[in-house]
Amino acid sequence: MNPELNILPKRDWLKPNTTREPMLWVREVRLLYRLEAGVEAEIRRVLLHRGVNIIWARPADPDEANPAARGRGHDVGKTSFCRLLRYLLGEEHYGNEELRLAIAAKESLNRAWVLGEVILDGEPWAVARPLYTGAHHFAIKGVTLDQLIVAPAKDRRTHEDFVKVIDSRVVGNFAVQTFDDGGQKPIRWLHILQWLARDQESHLAGLFKWRDVSSDHGSPELSANEAQFLARCILGVTDVEERRQIERRNALMRDKGTQTDNARYFERRITDALQRARAELPNGDSLPAVGEALFVDVVVRHAKLLVAEKRAKLAAQLATLKLDDLESTLEAAIGATALAKAQYDELSPLVEETEDALGRFTENEQPTQQDVDALDVIIAKLKPDRAFCEIPVNIALFQCPLLQEKRLSEETPAATGGNVPKLAEQKRKHVAKQLAGLKRNLQQFSQQFDACRGKEAVARRQRNEMSERRATLREEIVTLDQEAASWRVRAEDTVFSHRRLDEARTTLKDVEEQLELSKAKQDEAQKSVRARQLELVEVFMAVCHFFKGERADAELKFTRDEINARIGSGGGAYNALSSLAFDYCALIAGLNGIGHHPGLVIHDSPRESDMELSLYRPLFQLAKLLEDRAAASFQYIITTTEEPPTGMTTPPHLCLELDATKPYGKLFKEEL
Structure with a gap:
């Protein structure tokens, strides 16, 4: 006690x-x-x-x-x-x-x-x-x-x-x-x-x-x-001077906290900047201390070396990316796709028209001469568009539609009222057979068109990927100048942070000295009220003695705060x-x-x-x-x-x- x-x-x-x-x-x-x-x-x-x-x-x-x-x-x-x-x-x-x-x-x-x-x-x-x-x-x-x-x-x-x-x-x-x-x-x-x-x-x-x-x-x-x-x-037990020193110490403590935070902040910025520079710049371990006069110039020189290395590497990569072959491949694929599409587009309407005509003829149970004439129109459209074909004669005798039509017209008597149904049936079978061949051809054209489009898509994707990669490399090359400038900015910012760190440390030291001085002044001010504090201790002990006797375990203490x-x-x-x-x-x-x-x-x-x-x-x-x-x-x-x-x-x-x-x-x- x-x-x-x-x-x-x-x-x-x-x-x-x-x-x-x-x-x-x-x-x-x-x-x-x-x-x-x-x-x-x-x-x-x-x-x-x-x-x-x-x-x-x-x-x-x-x-x-x-x-x-x-x-x-x-x-x-x-x-x-x-x-x-x-x-x-x-x-x-x-x-x-x-x-x-x-x-x-x-x-x-x-x-x-x-x-x-x-x-x-x-x-x-x-x-x-x-x-x-x-x-x-x-x-x-x-x-x-x-x-x-x-x-x-x-x-x-x-x-x-x-x-x-x-x-x-x-x-x-x-x-x-x-x-x-x-x-x-x-x-x-x-x-x-x-x-x-x-x-x-x-x-x-x-x-x-x-x-x-x-x-x-x-x-x-x-x-x-x-x-x-x-x-x-x-x-x-207080006076104006003590109150003033308490307020001053409170303000100094706030200032101390602020300057401590500032110092930690700038220390962290400097550390992060140096770690990055030493890790990324060529010969980064040889960089001088931040406080040295040539720090910024040395960083910029190292940054230019880094940029030159990157520029050479990017240029070499760009040189390997040839776009001409891919462009030629794409053009060929586009041409093949266009040809296949034209063949398909030419045959598809004829197939639809033939299917429609044959369907209408089949629905009519008693065909008339008019129906036969309609089939003749379709048969005429199915004729080859040139005077001869390259099919061997022994095959053409049985399969050539032109020859069959000629034979049909020569062997078939002229249409009369009694033989119209027979003539119509012969022509219907002929058109149906021709339609089946057209459909096979149309399917082949469709498959060929799909294959051409797939090849075109692959060629286009390869061409686009190559173009994007080349554009990316060009952009990276362009930004290298900005990267060099950014290293200068980082170096200057690091120097600024170093200067602010020195200021914060100086201010912090001054604040701590002022805190000690304020404590001393407050202690001096409290001496003037110490006698009164001792009297209050006596009063408090008198109260405690009343409650617990003269040997009461009690105390009253006045500290600075x-x-x-x-x-x-x-x-x-x-x-x-x-x-x-x-x-x-x-x-x-x-x-x-x-x-x-x-x-x-x-x-x-x-x-x-x-x-x-x-x-x-x-x-x-x-x-x-x-x-x-x-x-x-x-x-x-x-x-x-x-x-x-x-x-x-x-x-x-x-x-x-x-x-x-x-x-x-x-x-x-x-x-x-």
């Missing part, structure tokens, strides 16, 4: 010698069904006083036989009462969304108000805030709540004006009144209220964990560093007790003239993590001791389900008793 923490108190810190009134306290809270005078409009009024104020929800007997009576101390409005106090003092919401919706859904409460009489620096203020949307929030200085209800609208001031007055009275005492050196984020009363009245939902989990998102509090955001700085302001306070060896109960002891320390320090605590503390059900009564009960006993010694100098409000100690179970200490077993025992006197 720090030896300083074992120093016996130089004075009895738990016996403050003060009679001054707290800077801020609440004298009365009143809930109304509507903003009207008279008992009919009143839900409940709670009278508070300086000193200890207990809101007690009487618990059920541990052996309660009636299940409905169990848990009577919960869900009665303890937290809601604390939230209403915070609401009167400026917080945006009086409860979470679930509570607000529940009140809005109640016909009896959908025009409800909360009123409070707040004493600010000795001056009474009557404050009125609606529990529904649409109405105006207002306050009037120097009147009672009864007078507030009937006061004309012209006497009202906005609630925002009231909060601004609190700002000026409370924050105005601080040596430092902004979180930042530039004054862009001022310290406000609503920042301070977060510590004075912690969220019940935060469960006293940390010295500076004052608000929990689940409470829907609407308070201004505080970072962990800002909360610690605010505590220093309230405790009076943090405040650490603890009692006990850890665990949920002791963590909560550490937060409570720290809150008491701040209050008692203010009573002893240390710091600027406004004198108001609200603890909402602080018995956390199954804290045993032997640790919890001293909270009340210490508050009662302070009340006996400095009753008029502070206001402590605590909600609890534990029965208060003897002597504190009746007014004025017991300000409100709640009971969940009956609706009127709840804060709003009905189920929500």
Whole structure:
């Protein structure tokens, strides 16, 4: 343990010698069904006083036989009462969304108000805030709540004006009144209220964990560093120079991070560029260092060698790609395809016409001379288009259509009415035989046409592939000049990155030196408040001794950036007790003239993590001791389900008793 923490108190810190009134306290809270005078409009009024104020929800007997009576101390409005106090003092919401919706859904409460009489620096203020949307929030200085209800609208001031007055009275005492050196984020009363009245939902989990998102509090955001700085302001252990050095160190740390990132970025760019150059350029391993004067010229010279090698290789490849033979092959294939197509196109219509004529003739069961004449027309078209053929005579005697026609005409008598059918049949057979031959020829032409088209497609594809390859090689040759230029650009960019890297390293070194200087200045500034810090250590130890005796395992430490306070060896109960002891320390320090605590503390059900009564009960006993010694100098409000100690179970200490077993025992006197 720090030896300083074992120093016996130089004075009895738990016996403050003060009679001054707290800077801020609440004298009365009143809930109304509507903003009207008279008992009919009143839900409940709670009278508070300086000193200890207990809101007690009487618990059920541990052996309660009636299940409905169990848990009577919960869900009665303890937290809601604390939230209403915070609401009167400026917080945006009086409860979470679930509570607000529940009140809005109640016909009896959908025009409800909360009123409070707040004493600010000795001056009474009557404050009125609606529990529904649409109405105006207002306050009037120097009147009672009864007078507030009937006061004309012209006497009202906005609630925002009231909060601004609190700002000026409370924050105005601080040596430092902004979180930042530039004054862009001022310290406000609503920042301070977060510590004075912690969220019940935060469960006293940390010295500076004052608000929990689940409470829907609407308070201004505080970072962990800002909360610690605010505590220093309230405790009076900071000054302008320290604040300025903290801000400067924050800015320097951001700058250090930026310059570190910059240095890593440029190092990576240089490394990547060198690796590529050494891998791709001829004799790349012989390149000079980036910082040397001729680095760019050497890279360009190596790049020209690389380009020359590539150009020669590409030119050699291009020379091997001959296109003339492929063009000749393609032209021959195109000619063959055209010839085959012409043969096919010439014969195909004749086959179709012959098929049609033969079909019509076959359909006619009694052919006429006209039908015979039609066949003659077809037979005439089937004649060869030249005077002789090259078929041998012995074959032509039996197969030549011209010879057969001649024989047919010589052997066949002239057509008469009786021999027309016979003549027609002979000619039909002749045409059918001729048609079969034509079809065989047409099929051969079709096959030849398909074969020619296939050869043409192959020749065309080979020609196109060769052309594309030649075009690609030509493009690659053309882009070689651009490649040489791009190596120059890369080299110049690498030199630029090297220069920026040097700048980043120089700046980083300077920032680190400035950080050390700022730390030294902050340490020097903190020496001026060291004596006050030691007094606060004594106050904290006095509180811990009250809880755990003179040999209490406890400590309060102030470092350059943090405040650490603890009692006990850890665990949920002791963590909560550490937060409570720290809150008491701040209050008692203010009573002893240390710091600027406004004198108001609200603890909402602080018995956390199954804290045993032997640790919890001293909270009340210490508050009662302070009340006996400095009753008029502070206001402590605590909600609890534990029965208060003897002597504190009746007014004025017991300000409100709640009971969940009956609706009127709840804060709003009905189920929500």
